[in-house]
Amino acid sequence: MLHEWDYAEADRPNTIVTETGEVTLDRSEPVENLITWIYDSDSYVPTAKLVDDKHYSIVSDYIGRPVQAYDDKGNLVWQADYDIYGNLRNLHGSRQFIPFRQLGQYEDEETGLYYNRFRYYDPNTGTYISKDPIGLAGNNPTLYGYVGDCNKWFDLFGLDYFYQLIKHDKVVYNGITKNPVKDRIADHIGVKDFTEFRYVQVKDRIASRNLEGSALHNADGKGLQNAHRKDGQYYHSYDPDDLAAGRTYYTQAEIDEIMKKAETGEIKDGKVILHNCK
Known part of the structure; x- marks a missing residue:
């Protein structure tokens, strides 16, 4: 609405x-x-x-x-x-x-x-x-173009991402962004302690917020560099027993399954490297 x-x-x-x-x-x-x-x-x-x-x-x-x-x-x-x-x-x-x-x-x-x-x-x-x-x-060399076939496709242009910062194979931060992933990850350099990252594109802000809120709840206030609330949990953490209308909670197993399809990247010499770029 x-x-x-x-x-x-x-x-x-x-x-x-x-x-x-x-x-x-x-x-x-x-x-x-x-x-x-x-x-x-x-x-x-x-x-x-x-x-x-x-x-x-x-x-x-x-x-x-x-x-x-x-x-x-x-x-x-x-x-x-x-x-x-x-x-x-x-x-x-x-x-x-x-x-x-x-x-x-x-x-x-x-x-x-x-x-x-x-x-x-x-x-x-x-x-x-x-x-x-x-x-x-x-993976589209025509940076100004619309979809390849407008009779079959549309560009909703949600461009919302859920991403995770990683160090020593452990997730240290969960976040979401509407900005280009490369730019958002660069914002964290020197602020967060991480060496790698992974991300998935989802249809809209609610979908990305669902993943972030669920992941933060599953962490139970421990082990992440996300900011804490006064109750010891992370900001934006979901409460599975009190979800807002239209929101979805994911178990950690469900999030792990979704992130198997994630794109990946790393920080090398202070620069963001996206592994999927040709």
């Missing part, structure tokens, strides 16, 4: 940081012009749009692109086809009534580019306007 709304800048609440580091707002945000987007429970495919007391159903194609929208009386209010690059064709209705394009993309009304989390995609050329942040680690 996603909410969006707009209001006058003067009504924007101010962020306050307390003496204990807690971040709060000095007042509630206005909720005028509120739009709520509902997604399929097992994916990022939009299924409905709610505006005040109006409800719209969204129909998507086989790879998750919206193609039709109906109001609560069954009237067609929006329809579109796509060309090979993801540009809208045969549009019926307002272009911004549904701003979602190819799965994982959100159209910027001012520029016409599609926001894809880490980069902007140009539907006129079928390419990104900036390089792939994971570089050659993706």
Whole structure:
């Protein structure tokens, strides 16, 4: 579910940081012009749009692109086809009534580019306007390109990773990142004591958080360089008996099985070396 709304800048609440580091707002945000987007429970495919007391159903194609929208009386209010690059064709209705394009993309009304989390995609050329942040680690020499076959694939561009720092064959730190793995591992050099690392790419932040939270719980506050809470456990550690909605706990055996498919790397002469780079 996603909410969006707009209001006058003067009504924007101010962020306050307390003496204990807690971040709060000095007042509630206005909720005028509120739009709520509902997604399929097992994916990022939009299924409905709610505006005040109006409800719209969204129909998507086989790879998750919206193609039709109906109001609560069954009237067609929006329809579109796509060309090979993801540009809208045969549009019926307002272009911004549904701003979602190819799965994982959100159209910027001012520029016409599609926001894809880490980069902007140009539907006129079928390419990104900036390089792939994971570089050659993706084994794709076309750093500005979209997927190889847009009839079969989509680029959700979650780019979330769960990684582990290792020394003497033992995990010494568990972490997650949205940044290129090479950059994030480099951040730890000189700060954490490790010589190797391994990582897996997962579909989104919840998936990476599930692995991290479970691994930290399984460590039981011992043997890692992660920061501790006051209760002796690690920050971000999950409690299997009190999981938030939509979260999953993994046993250590399950995590070990997942990490068998991990990419690996090492620190050599103070530099990050990814073993999968050709």
